[in-house]
Amino acid sequence: xxxxxxxxxxxxxxxxxxxxxxxxxxxxxxxxxxxxxxxxxxxxxxxxxxxxxxxxxxxxxxxxxxxxxxxxxxxxxxxxxxxxxxxxxxxxxxxx
Numbered sequence: 107x108x109x110x111x112x113x114x115x116x117x118x119x120x121x122x123x124x125x126x127x128x129x130x131x132x133x134x135x136x137x138x139x140x141x142x143x144x145x146x147x148x149x150x151x152x153x154x155x156x157x158x159x160x161x162x163x164x165x166x167x168x169x170x171x172x173x174x175x176x177x178x179x180x181x182x183x184x185x186x187x188x189x190x191x192x193x194x195x196x197x198x199x200x201x202x
Contacts, residue, residue, distance in 0.1 A: 140185035141192055149182040150175060151190065158186065160196040171195030 143149040143160040147170065150159045159169040159179070167175055171193050 140187070141190070141197065142185050149185070150179045151182055151186065153178045153180055156186075156190045157193055158182075158190050158197070159193045169193065169196055 141149075141158055147160040147162055150161055150169065151157065152159075159171065159173070159175075161169050161175065169175060172195070173193075
């Protein structure tokens with residue numbers, strides 16, 4: 107059967123006498139940077155899925171990815187305040 111070993115004993119038994127304890131590594135938390143459409147493009151967001159697309163200011167129907175804007179898409183006046191999924195084709199670095 108299994109026996110429980112207290113955490114401290116398990117740590118002590120697994121280390122050798124020549125090893126020094128490793129310092130705890132603290133990773134910085136990720137910083138949210140709102141996505142913005144490139145110059146000459148507007149940001150559009152799907153109302154339910156929250157996916158962010160970009161559309162040329164000269165266009166009113168087709169996103170940069172080639173998808174058609176529908177009734178569930180709305181033009182954003184400013185960058186989203188929360189993390190939102192980006193259309194990988196609209197925000198591909200080669201298009202920007």
